[in-house]
Amino acid sequence: xxxxxxxxxxxxxxxxxxxxxxxxxxxxxxxxxxxRVEDPQLAWLAAALILFSFGQMHAFxxxxxxDWVSWSDGLKLVGYLVxxxxxxxxxxxxxxxxxxxxxxxxxSRELHDGLAQHLxxxxxxxxxxxGTGHSPEVRARNLEAAIRLVEAASxxxxxxxxxxxxxxxxxxxxxxxxxxxxxxFADNHEVEVRLTAQGQIARIDAELQAExxxxxxxxxxxxxxxxxxxxxxxxxxxxxxxxxISVRDDGSGFxxxxxxxxxxIGLKSIGERLERRAGTLRLVSAPGHGALVRGRLPVLSQPQxxxx
Amino acid sequence: MLKSNPFPTAQGGYPAAARAETGGTAQTYLxxxxxxxxxxxxxxxxxxxxxxxxxxxxxxxxxxxxTVAIAATTGVVGLAxxxxxxxxxxxxxxxFDLFAGLAFGTLAVTNLGLGLLRPIAELSQLTxxxxxxxxLFGQAVAAVLFLVGLASARxxxxxxxxxxxxxxxxxxxxxxxxxxxSVLLMVGDRLPNLLDPxxxxxxxxxxxxxxxxxxxxxxx
Numbered sequence: 078x079x080x081x082x083x084x085x086x087x088x089x090x091x092x093x094x095x096x097x098x099x100x101x102x103x104x105x106x107x108x109x110x111x112x113r114v115e116d117p118q119l120a121w122l123a124a125a126l127i128l129f130s131f132g133q134m135h136a137f138x139x140x141x142x143x144d145w146v147s148w149s150d151g152l153k154l155v156g157y158l159v160x161x162x163x164x165x166x167x168x169x170x171x172x173x174x175x176x177x178x179x180x181x182x183x184x185s186r187e188l189h190d191g192l193a194q195h196l197x198x199x200x201x202x203x204x205x206x207x208g209t210g211h212s213p214e215v216r217a218r219n220l221e222a223a224i225r226l227v228e229a230a231s232x233x234x235x236x237x238x239x240x241x242x243x244x245x246x247x248x249x250x251x252x253x254x255x256x257x258x259x260x261x262f263a264d265n266h267e268v269e270v271r272l273t274a275q276g277q278i279a280r281i282d283a284e285l286q287a288e289x290x291x292x293x294x295x296x297x298x299x300x301x302x303x304x305x306x307x308x309x310x311x312x313x314x315x316x317x318x319x320x321x322i323s324v325r326d327d328g329s330g331f332x333x334x335x336x337x338x339x340x341x342i343g344l345k346s347i348g349e350r351l352e353r354r355a356g357t358l359r360l361v362s363a364p365g366h367g368a369l370v371r372g373r374l375p376v377l378s379q380p381q382x383x384x385x
Numbered sequence: 386m387l388k389s390n391p392f393p394t395a396q397g398g399y400p401a402a403a404r405a406e407t408g409g410t411a412q413t414y415l416x417x418x419x420x421x422x423x424x425x426x427x428x429x430x431x432x433x434x435x436x437x438x439x440x441x442x443x444x445x446x447x448x449x450x451x452t453v454a455i456a457a458t459t460g461v462v463g464l465a466x467x468x469x470x471x472x473x474x475x476x477x478x479x480x481f482d483l484f485a486g487l488a489f490g491t492l493a494v495t496n497l498g499l500g501l502l503r504p505i506a507e508l509s510q511l512t513x514x515x516x517x518x519x520x521l522f523g524q525a526v527a528a529v530l531f532l533v534g535l536a537s538a539r540x541x542x543x544x545x546x547x548x549x550x551x552x553x554x555x556x557x558x559x560x561x562x563x564x565x566x567s568v569l570l571m572v573g574d575r576l577p578n579l580l581d582p583x584x585x586x587x588x589x590x591x592x593x594x595x596x597x598x599x600x601x602x603x604x605x
Binding site for chain 2: 124
């Protein structure tokens with residue numbers, strides 16, 4: 078036997094045999110355990126242990142001498158690489174899961190802030206329009222408001238579909254969408270809306286486009302609902318990797334500090350949305366002097382946005 | 386039904402109809418029935434048999450730098466697996482996770498200590514004989530830890546007691562390793578020889594070693 082396994086004395090063979098046997102039993106046990114528990118991590122561990130036990134067996138062929146590399150070392154190294162690979166796979170899975178979770182969160186936020194709000198308000202307006210205790214004028218006003226809400230909800234749904242389908246839009250598509258929205262709003266509310274766009278950005282995140290539209294929608298609604306504005310001037314400027322959005326109205330104006338401190342959530346929600354994208358919101362207004370809303374949104378990629 | 390899983394589990398056999406649908410041969414059917422574990426055992430057995438039958442194939446090379454690289458890789462991966470095992474134990478409470486983690490930690494410390502520290506620090510006490518005893522000691526401790534984890538695989542430690550349980554076992558293993566390594570450093574050279582006395586020649590040799598060359602060396 079010793080001739081077949083040259084270079085090794087009996088104590089080494091006994092010790093090596095004991096370790097090999099223990100590793101073999103452990104490998105069989107972990108294979109069995111991984112089958113019963115159906116845990117992928119255990120399955121990888123079992124694979125590594127099979128390689129380790131064979132590696133230990135190969136130590137019979139050549140003693141584990143310092144500075145020498147044998148098949149035993151090679152098999153054990155493969156075992157470790159299997160474990161490393163399992164960790165990489167696990168980590169990749171977790172990153173994908175997290176990304177999908179973030180996407181679900183974003184969609185739920187979009188639905189909550191957009192369609193759900195519109196539908197709740199629509200329900201209220203329709204109930205008022207259908208109620209018998211109101212005058213015909215009030216019912217007509219509520220019905221008209223309901224129609225506008227349906228239009229807004231429809232726009233919201235279209236935006237969400239575009240955002241989900243395309244991911245990114247060109248500058249031409251972006252300005253075309255903004256112009257369509259401005260024209261639709263002007264028709265529905267009988268106000269004058271002028272929109273100008275300067276500069277250019279090659280591709281715009283559809284999510285960013287949705288943010289801009291939401292900002293315009295909130296600002297326009299505030300201008301006509303609270304300020305009774307008749308004309309709205311919108312300037313969209315692309316410069317230095319950011320979008321500057323400026324909306325000026327000829328309404329009654331308001332006190333920005335009071336508006337932000339008050340119970341209304343529209344402007345605060347817009348401020349929070351811009352902040353989430355590392356943007357800023359500035360309000361310039363005074364009672365009787367109209368209002369100017371300035372928003373700045375950096376055009377960031379997904380990783381940059383996460384970092385911001 | 387085949388599952389798209391990074392490590393498909395092979396449970397039960399595959400009916401003949403399913404085999405016909407997938408166009409599997411008898412060999413692939415056998416492989417599926419055995420599962421990936423069976424395939425791995427088989428592949429390793431074939432490699433080992435090939436090495437045993439072909440005596441001229443080199444079985445070892447003297448490459449000091451490569452041994453350092455292997456020790457560093459296995460040590461670092463071992464520590465990462467030990468950490469993963471500890472985290473899984475704290476979260477899930479399975480004893481086998483902790484003991485597997487401790488086993489990999491032990492192997493990592495052994496590999497890093499012998500593979501990196503020995504050539505860097507050039508410790509005179511770490512003769513080939515002591516190195517091998519220390520390596521076998523670390524491997525034996527790791528194998529015992531794997532078996533202990535397996536023996537108590539069904540036990541789940543309650544949430545509140547996991548950290549204390551893990552720390553205690555960790556300290557016990559660490560103390561055992563330190564004491565064992567210290568004793569081996571002191572008395573290792575007085576323990577029975579692990580190598581044939583003629584192996585000292587092999588330590589100086591630089592040519593790849595095959596079973597045939599090894600047998601020739603020890604016959605004369």
